[in-house]
Amino acid sequence: MKQDIIKILLKIRCQKSGEHVWECSGKSERDGEQIYLFEEDKGRAEITIRKHGEILAGFLSLKLGNQPFRENDNLELIEPVTLEIELAQKPRAVTAMYLHRDWWTRPEFTDDLGKIPDRTQSVFMEYDDGAGYLLPLSGNQFKAYAKGEKKGILSLTMTSYMAGMNQLCEPVFLMTTGKELYSAVNSAFNEAVKLKGIPGKEKKNYPDMFQYLGWCSWDAFYTDITEEKVQEKAKELKEKNVPVRWMLMDDGWLSVHDQRLYSMAPETEKFPRGFLEMTAEIKRNTDIKWFGVWHAFGGYWGGIEPGSPLAEEEKDNLFSTTNGKLLPYPEAERGYGFFRDWYEQLRRDGIDFVKVDGQSAVKNYYENNRPVPLAAAQTHMALEGAAAAYMGGRLINCMGMAMENILGRQGSAISRNSDDFVPDHEDGFKEHLLQNAYNALYHDELYYLDWDMFWTSHKDAGKHGLLRAISGGPVYFSDRIGETDGEAVRPLVYRDGRILKMDRGAKPSPDCIFTDPQKEGLCKLTNVGGCGENRKAGVIAAFNISPGCQKSTISPADIYDLKGDQFLVYDYFRQETMVMDREEKLEITVESEGAAFFLILPYQEDIIFFGLLDKYISFHSIMEVKHDTHMTMAVLRQGGKAAFYSEKNICRVLVNGKDQTNQLDHQGYMYQIDCMQEEGTVILMIETKDAL
DSSP states (O other), X not given: OOOOEEEEEEEEEETTTEEEEEOOOEEEEETTEEEEEEXXXXXXXXXXXXXXXXXXXXXXEEEEOOOSSSOOOOBOSSOOEEEEEEESSOOSEEEEEXXXXXXXXXXXXXXXXXXXXXXXXXXXXXXXXXXXXXXXXXXXXXXXXXOOOSTTOEEEEEEOSOTTOOEEEEEEEEEEEESSHHHHHHHHHHHHXXXXXXXXXXXXXXXXXXXXXXXXXXXXXXXXOOHHHHXXXXXXXXXXXXXXXXXXXXXXXXXXXXXXXXXXXXXXXXXXXXXXXXXXXXXXXXXXXXXXXXXXXXXXXXXXXXTXXXXXXXXXXXXXXXXXXXXXXXXHHHHHHHHHHXXXXXXXXXXXXXXXXXXXXXXXXXTTTSOHHHHHHHHHHHHHHHHHHHXXXXXXXXXXXSHHHHTTOSSOOEEEOSSOOOTTXXXXXXXXXHHHHHHHHHHTTTSEEEOOXXXXXXXXXXXXXXXXXXXXSOOEEOOOTTXXXXXXXXXXXXXXXXXXXXXXXXXEOGGGTTSOTTTSSOEEEEEEEEOSTTOEEEEEEEEOOSSSOEEEEEOGGGSTTOOOSEEEEEETTTTEEEEEETTOOEEEEEOTTOEEEEEEEEOOSSEEEEEETTSTTGGGGEEEEEEOSSOEEEEESSOSEEEXXXXXXXXXXXXXXXXXXXXXXXXXXXXXXXXXXXXXXXXXXXXXXXXX
């Protein structure tokens, strides 16, 4: 399908005279670009539409007339510029990802561009013959977002959160189309990467630390954290043999007064020895390898305490706002000095990584002081530079899903993908699933996604665990002392704590993107991962978050990046196996608040290995597979409940060279053998009767 623009209207809002509507006064073409000209008494503007294949890119250049020394009437603070665009093709369904808080997006499902919520920063569109994607851009000084105002009209508002500006020259949006949404989104972000000069996800380094299971103090202690509690939690994890390899000390450790930081050292009443002796002791006595700390983008929520020793020490690296906040300087070099000094001190004190919260509060921090996209980009540059130099790039970005943050970072790999896991919220899992699933449709294009922590002892622990298993990002939990249930995380990790990580962020299947799973149907998420032999297998996890029992279908074709024509499908919870063609559909039923899970492997050989079925992503455990006329061999990463599928009769099974045929259990063509006692990697040799 192809999309075109029929008409564009420009609205300008000024500080003194209010709103002005500018009609297009002329249209021309230049070097294949369409130029819309606007000329009014107050100024002049050009909107340029560049078309490249299936990509439409919109740019705005605007200048208001100003008197040299007389009073002027310049752009207002909040919504100074709006573009109203009439498209040639109206979508039949729309899913709008809007900022429901300054730092998180969630979906709104509608059938009209005029109904999308304020502060929408990604728009998925369904047409009769394909899909489309709108990405409002964050430029150098202005950012754009979509906002429904008129039926059938796409409205894009631009702002810098700086009042009194009189000109701009910025990119506004990218709009792409394709046969399916995933490719349209990918095309838009590939173009955005070029425009912004930032690295794509494939060029980012995923720190090895986050390949392992972690624990965070937040939902365990909230701000009431102490050295004694951290020590006790580490001891519990060791005694229960839960293979946590990193611990994150969240909010509560910092030295603060009235929400403002007064020292870079931990609060002495809570951590009288600092961190170094504690971290060294825990690393020596347990299997914990890395320690991290949390802090806010501004140092603490309210910035730095004016008049404190820290403010004096860091005065060259701090910025005083017009409303009295003292913050890291929103210029890369001076801001780097603040984070450098802090991280150098933290590293000397045994800290290996940081989680930085409140990132999309940058507009609240620097409003009327710096254009927000510029402040965000410069502060991210300062932060990431220090994290690279002193923390080895081990950084979790958090509360940072506004587009000025997403497109403003220069290279960090991990970004939180949803609002907090809230253990006591009655419908917490529903909202957590909804945000993570639909945010991943665009957020995954640039980042490895953190789906937040959970409680292993929670009523929804099983569903949360499954969600983390398919997430493609870090896995960590936050149980209170004495409450960790190791069995809840064992299906997600190996014995050494390494997670069975999938290749990308889990995303909704095509039939779920434009329907609200809270009202009907299922929320079905897909992902892919390696299964040996340089091949990929897939998963589908289906969650019922709507009222009553729900029916739907699953199909290998639901997984957009899974290659092949025929597949072996395993219903994980029902323990049933079937062969399915790519487009074939299987009807499923999921009870209210229930879940279903399917492994989908390429069906090519006589023997197909599932890996370790005591793990959700069982096929991740397959390191190597070799087939010959007489024998099939698989190398597994560790021992466990190994499984394989064979339509031929099995003659003999060797486990690390030992004949274990009499231990083989099977139901139909599905075979399992217990290799739990095996240490290290496991070599399975399968001989069929046909080979004799």
